[in-house]
Amino acid sequence: MSGSVVAIAGGVAGALLIAAALISLMWFCRSKHPRNRNSETGSSDPSALAEWNRGGPSGSTARISGPRQFSLEELEQATKQFDDSNLIGYGSFGSVYKGLLRDGTVVAIKRRPGTPRLEFIAEVSYLLEIRHRTLVTLLGYCIESGFQMLVFEYLPNGSISNHLYYGMLSLILYGTKFHFSYLHISLAVLTETGQDPPIKLEFKRRISIALDAATGLYHLHSLKPPLLHRSFKTSNVLVDENFIAKVSDAGLSRLLERIEEAGPSSQTSATAFQDPEAGVSGIFSEMSDVYSFGVFLLELVTGVPAPDAESLGPHRNLMQWVESRQKSNNLVDRRLLGTFTSEGIRDFIRLALLCIVLPGIKRPKMDMIVLELERIREKEMALTTFMGEGTAIITPGSELFT
Template structure:
């Protein structure tokens, strides 16, 4: 039996009590036991969940040691220290209680430690996008509302202790190596709203306890080895359900046809609508029979009810049938009466012909056919989001996609007068940039809030399509990702169209790379890798999480904004929907003139997610070399960054000479080589050979992990020299 620290204290207390009663009571022994008991009672606030300055701190110290004390966990300590008073990275406190641990995407590896159950006040626990391995800890923080372990290397199966987390609202263990059956442990998790088990190796049937998840709105179990039916899901309030690429069979329950986003391809379901449940019901036991004594009339019930009760049921059934028939007849008479009155009001001169009746019948048949189509339809596949997904109306698309009701706009509407006041009538002093669709202004509101206003140029966009603008605003406002600039408001008034974004105040990547003359804003190598990883995650979200995929179309370093901590935020996401298709030449100049456009776009105007991948590779080249994509001031052979750099990406000596001189050789040589290999994959001329962004993200995550390991092993700057004699082959097996 495994005991936690509080349980061990209780065992020691009871043992002392027994020893005390078994031996003579001397004064010295009494004083010792009195002191020890006082210490036990002093620890009781921790046992009862009333936190103090040391509540759960030991669990954090053990966790820090278990992940090999990485430097990215700034201010953490393996002994001593105060997580709340010293602002340990990723740790949030309320008073002296640790309520959240969020260390997503920090390149952590190792295990989580064995004292997590001591974190009694912890509500949010996010270890996603790291390399934690081994099994999920058996004893987890018991009072969590959100648990995110996605994109790690956890193996084994679900710990049973999850069944005790009655406050759990969000659970994500996707993209791991969990196996065996899911486990029938969900009966007490009535608060769970989102459950993501996708991309693991779970097998067996869906647990029967899933039927107890009365608040579950989103369930993702795609890409596992699950079998059986979906019957356990029929009574749940689901709005999103993804069961694709498993081994489910049988009929898809009719109840699931009403789920807003339902993805089920890649299974072995029977074709057509499910039969009515149940297909054949036996006649009720009280139904009269013509041959009561025949062998075929042997009663099916064994409940011991007498024949008199059966007769009573028969009489009741007859009375019900008679009353029901009378009621139906009255309804029909009333309907006929109202139809006659309606025809009279409409001034009908002639009696309705059979042709008029056939029109109505056709309408009814058409509606019934539409209903049948809706029942058997599903939307195309998508990967689960770490955040909210984008759903756009579609009609009879791939895999029977069906038309959805348009989503309302979640962004805040602003008036022109309000935005004029906040920007001093869009004065020059508030101008912060200019894009393809118009200028961007800094806005200062009376409450002290600062925003960025994109004032769309009337010449860049047709003002006759108001609905298209509002639909684009609706879709953009639903893009939710930490590396994407959030659209918080809009204005469509008096012929003006403006977009209100969160304000990112540290400038763009383009300005920092190319216009930092004093050198104070020079990005370190680690910062550049983090920028690449952040923007890669933003594109991964747009391409592989949103439905349908969102193509950026204008990906460049000027659209990557950096905050005070140099975190990347991709701007102008979704703006491509506002660019008219007739403006191909303008659009080609917009992207191509800056050297970011993929070959297929420059030649034919065709732009896809793979074109975004190419543009991302160009930005990575900017990060590596510090050069602009096109620079007419350089020698002719070096004006195009891609043409100049691509042949040298696999030559270690040439690569060392390409590196941005402002780095002064301060980077890990192996990290540089792996970075260059990712670039080479992204800027390939053939779109089909470029990797998806999810694979680019994983490659960059591995690069960050290896770089941090090199830094921890280095006691001086020798690990950052750009020349190493033993250049090894790079493992880029996506």
């Protein structure tokens, strides 16, 4: 199996270059500090914030007037004057710093050059009102000294990318062509978390992570009007200390479109997660997010980054990539062996393929995806409880769809 993993590396090198720049972005975007609306929120009031940091009563809310505007002095103090030692990543919104607020709240601060604009404040005010237990919480903003800054809650276990791709670091040591920045960022992430190796992600845990992420996207799509993520990917799924997953960067693509000098940074370049139809038409829809979610499911199954269009070549698509791995019995992450049932893994893969089917009109909506993942998880829990962990029959990849 190790030989097959090395073989995959060449096919996914292109995807890794893109995943690299994003692994640290979502990794560190978390703190503990809320506002008003929906489940599991709090407020900018210190007492409410303290309760949030203690875990707080589920579903607690507090009403405040307007978004919280942090002062530059407060954020400089939190990051030691934005010292490089607190720089934890880069993303579409610029540099990301880990900070410690005066009240003890750990936050992730995203900073980019930009002048004060009404569009920025209006959009941030809208995003601050979106609250859900499966979404990374935006706490507030700051616009001073020629910078636009966003303050997010910080999650200690970082992105799922780090936990899935951890084993890929070994490929670098074997001479695979990886960009140096991927090595640098990945090692920085591992140092930051102190996890070596990351927590094992058995199949049932991956189902739960997928369900949390699907619930987050479903919440965005259920808003009126719906909010499209447009940049959903594995590195945008973060996990807290209990490995509860949350979707990060919801609304950032929309925000970047509305502020000056958004430029190419606001438009995600073509990656494995981009819906081919949206790439051609330039029109994004809920089905575009569904496609991205399907690629996320495939990465949860394979444990490796999905290849982008350039890596696949002119006459192949992601569906064919999956089929080729099935035929070579190299589809399922070897770290999953002994933790799943054949029926469970088959249903999970089928759902992933349904999410990336073309044309997009044939894809399920997020509410149906949530229901299906709940069904798969419940059935998998029941079967493995009855059979015992590790006793599942492993079906070869080539037989999964017969």
